[in-house]
Amino acid sequence: MAIKPELQDKFNNQFEQPTPIQDAVWERFSTGENIFGLAPTGTGKTLAFILPMLSRIDVKVKRTQVLILAPSQELAMQTTAVAREWGALVGVSVASLIGGANGRRQSDKLKKEKPHIVIGTLGRVLTMVDGGALKLNGIQTVIFDEADAMLTEERHDSLQELADQLPETVQLGLFSATSGVDLKYVADTFHQEVRPISVGTDAPASIRHEFQYVDQKARANMLIQLARHDKQALVFFNTISGLVNMQATLRHAHVSVMSIGSNDKRQVQRADALRLFKKGEVTLLLVTDVAARGLDIEDLPLVVNAQLPQSKKIYVHRTGRTGRMGKPGRVLNLGNDHDIRDLKRELGDDFELIKAANAFADKKDALTKNKPSERERSNGNDREKTDTTLSVTQNTQNVTPKMKQKSTSEIIDKPKKKKRLKVSKDKGKPKWANKREN
Template structure:
């Protein structure tokens, strides 16, 4: 079996030639072989599995035939958009199942449309399976996108639940930029022998890797100056707390910034943040590793590691957001001497890191001096303050914090306030859908 003619025509219109990973897996995957496609980031792995799948699906049969699983909502939405665009050419329908979206609507769509392809996160998919809404007995192919992130020890229980619902003859497709997948575990769980097809994992030569020695104060000032020079960047953090703290600092400085780091945000908020960033209406998008895994942001010029990653594997996936499909890209690592030394040791000879020339050094220094002078003037004013009415006004201002408006973009603040837990009344529990469980948060 080969790629359907309609799909080939569209591919030739958009691309000159297949990438190495596409060329290596198309025929094998279209013929039903279980494979593990290993290739560098930004080399077209999504189309490497989408086009063979669309060629195998029976569009006339109204049943779900393909399940694609992703580690994050953003990646699932991205893959859904690609599958729908290409699937429309051959009459294939696609449904998305992700947490944070309206579960009832998703369930209704599954019942009414019985889409040929279901793409989602593992938790929400299993929620629908356990509720009896999604049937897996007709699935012929399961794809694990970012397989090294999907097939982890923490997910073994959920993966076993999934495997128990699948046909024993199911085809498997694993795709990633880094290995780290136990193929023996895959065989023991899904009873399929997966063939490794690797076209290398070398970092793209078009990406320039740089670093700057900074402390925490200078780190935020550099991000401020980058944004003020209209430099768009995807900024990575190791923890949610560090992300939220930096976002508050940047918003206070009137920087155009949003984030998709928190799983507590509603899906629509995360989708809006990513959409505005892709449109160029947001300068800095702050993310964590899980949120940004596999994201394809066209012509992204710069990736910043505001917190240095702890492993080479994480560094590969972060930096792969830029320099995609052979285009130029830049990576800037911000850290102290200890951070950079550890990073160089972790990366070894696979990456050449060079020290960037003093990045906006004069402006950062000037910014720091302005802040110091402002603090000094403020302290002097407070020491000489004697008017009781003025003191009361100051107290009221302290007790009632004011919101900060983001300059130029009018983007809403995306730092969610802690939600108070509401006690559900018994009347609200009545008729509660079976699929509404806590599993989807896993």
């Protein structure tokens, strides 16, 4: 049997049947095959590799047997929670290794407990290997979650270092919603042939894709009004600078907002932001693509692209945060006419973008309002200039006071002095840390 009875019983109690990707990989992965599981976002890829992996672990052997790597701290924490929940049924221990957390405590836990599964980010994992806290000689399976973001040229040196420390015969599991993985590169680096298993990458039909013409002022106004209409949303930015500036504007308008920046090292604050958003205590969560990769937020009603993605691949991963497991979802794309035209050209026929008649309405509501003003149209060709680097670190994650009832004109049109945001400097790192964890 591909899955242990205890795990199968729990699965049957929670789900009616396996999803296509689960059905396609369970048996192959549980028998030790190297696979690249390709499936749309929100289709159960985490359980597709967690359950067969748990079924292969020898709980009597006190050593790390499985390594799972994720591109972000948030995804690593999310996967850790799933692995612990299901692993508890079969006596499997799990440890999490992520940057921003206490490295010495992680090191001590590894040496003392020798967990069966280690889940983490590549930089912190290699730091623990270098320090002797994590032993890879007993690894049987390595899984790359969001493989297209993990197996990149930018990570080549770190990936090669990892490969050099692994046993010669190790099972590989790659999972992603988009292809973009050079399997020849994987074979050359890890000396293992990987077989692709695809169940399609079509966009879920349950997601409604909308657009709204806006300029910079109207973009901020749109987010303020969404919050005031209690529209909880995950809001994407291409750059840290764009995120930081928007968060300052929203906090000034007393919007309930928090953020997760891609380079922020304060793991506790990042975790708090995500936890409060999932509980519904925060209305808008501002994120970058790296920070939000693979996040599973149950019943998320809305994704807003405050800065439009530059590729279809990024669009797929962003929009996949809503409409998961066949549930209804909505995506709102904000940009001037030139931006929207470029986005439509990039997406081609795979996505149908429709004009948002009312950005604040639910899907079931009649969409009859909120057409762009003449002012917005006249400014439509002034594209927003963004800083293309992600090197600035900023995160002001405090829950704001209850929103004050001000008119839109009071918030947007009244001149305000710009506040200079202070960027905290790195005051030095402990001995166990190194530069690749940045």
